[in-house]
Amino acid sequence: MSSKIQDEKARERLIDLAAEFYDQFAGGQIPEMELPTRTKSNIVFDEESNVWVYGDRTSTRSANSVRGARKLLKAVYTIDFLAKQLEEGRSSTLRELYYLSESWDNEEAQFSDQDESNQLVEDLEIVSQVTREDFHMRPEESGATLMGPLELREQTRRGEREIHCQKDVGEGGYQIPNNPDTIEFLDHDIDFVLCVETGGMRDRLVENGFDEEYNVLVVHLKGQPARATRRITKRLHDELDLPVVVFTDGDPWSYRIYGSVAYGSIKSAHLSEYLATPEAQYVGIRPQDIVDYDLPTDPLSDSDVNALESELTDPRFQSEFWTEQIELQLDIGKKAEQQALASRGLDFVTDTYLPERLTDMGVI
């Protein structure tokens, strides 16, 4: 879809929202906005799309209290700002929106902190079914990088750029833009997509030429991945029909990184269909690898143990694989980093570990 048409569609949805308040007023009703309840107990598995989405429970923002009325007022001012921004083809960050509200003529409409403005933008995403990216709201965090046999065209403010993610970039790779929907995939020679948590491991794979030898697109997650990184991963899977595998440290926080790629997060379950790649498989580091490869480890801390126990009850981690691995980890009381594979030599990861695991998984 051309970006002009997309902008106009997003703008219309926002205006529709404001119009609804107007109609409620005109009809003598107290204006209100209904939203799904955003808690762990209200996410359900959607069999069709294969991702976790919000369930049926809703809560209502109504102008029948001063607090509620103020919330709707802020929503209207924000809608006004976003609609203008789309009209002018501009963009801004969540943080700028928060500060910008100080310039609004009605003091009651100004945000008291950034949590409030962030939350409101998420509410508007849910109600309008338009993503933040399509509102032209940029994140603070920048996306990560790609390296591999992919040729793409990026629509920038300064014209189109055609970039091959091996031949036209330095060792740092191709920097994913804030809104990867400005990218068109032109051509590729990719067999599978490998998402990597740490920069050290990403550099190891690139130095060892793993992307060239196995026709891999290496996606650097840079810790908890930005929305832009998750979005492009999903598009690579859906549009190019590519297997996606995720390679992280072997600890509960890293399983959450995998979870955010594969299942989406509770906070943004309304975006699961846009951001999550439910077919993404977990390569490791598995607790089983700690045992099998006798990796150097650190003991689990109390907060690690708590996080693992919380994952055992998390609906997203109910598979046999995860239950087994998490129970094994609690049992051995240890965690290991991806780079611990270096204890077997710098090439162990690309010569032995990944080829073995990926063969087991049927990816290569």
Added chain:
Amino acid sequence: MSSKIQDEKARERLIDLAAEFYDQFAGGQIPEMELPTRTKSNIVFDEESNVWVYGDRTSTRSANSVRGARKLLKAVYTIDFLAKQLEEGRSSTLRELYYLSESWDNEEAQFSDQDESNQLVEDLEIVSQVTREDFHMRPEESGATLMGPLELREQTRRGEREIHCQKDVGEGGYQIPNNPDTIEFLDHDIDFVLCVETGGMRDRLVENGFDEEYNVLVVHLKGQPARATRRITKRLHDELDLPVVVFTDGDPWSYRIYGSVAYGSIKSAHLSEYLATPEAQYVGIRPQDIVDYDLPTDPLSDSDVNALESELTDPRFQSEFWTEQIELQLDIGKKAEQQALASRGLDFVTDTYLPERLTDMGVI
């Protein structure tokens, strides 16, 4: 210098170090290694190079105790590893070195934690006067991005890449490689270099076309800048004779970010001449700007106040400018972020604030 020759030179320096231990042994001496003391009280201003370097105080690592002998043993194993790595034209991360030591045949040579291996690599940098980058030790952290009228050639493992940092990159910009000394500057139309702390502000400047309008190379610092980012900033200044200005949030932690660009850090004063750009000027946010532009603020926390007070006694912040600004900030008790400028509208920073400040400073 060609990278092969540079690798050979680094390798020779390392071998020289090991040879020195050998000679000490052969001469019936207890082997030892002398290092400058690395504390705030032992950094002095070097008038010639205009940066802060270590003073005369030294401490000695001697094999006259089990602990000392073990340290030198680890140094020898590390030298051996680094020399081989250089010979093979490979590289590794600090974290990999730590894990790799588990594969060493002598258990006494293995590192007990990563602080120990990091510290040893720094010691070797100091004693050999070769930088970590020239040992081919990569950082975990990746460098940030460049956007502006600069054409460069990067020597990658896969051949040379010629890249224009506006025309050949997407909106994300050019990703700085881990070792920016693989870059050659080919051509440019830059009037000055603007280092920016936050991603949100970097994107604002790029969206508003500030790099095009003022011929600016925008360097994203991404918080506390990686060595690669500081190194390329210094090279831009020294080799292309460009003014460098730094634009951060208005709080003590951000002044340290400026400090690490301009003065180098206490921890790596041995690298000041390689990494620091003493001519770099601070644009803001100054505490004075909080007052002049009536910016939205947050109150200083206790740790902010402590950090400001510590800066007042830091030799690197003894100028009239910094003393005045820090005292003013302690007086008003407030801090502000770069993006707080959005309270005056999204274009205020590029239409008013930066042009005014940069004119005052004589940069434009």
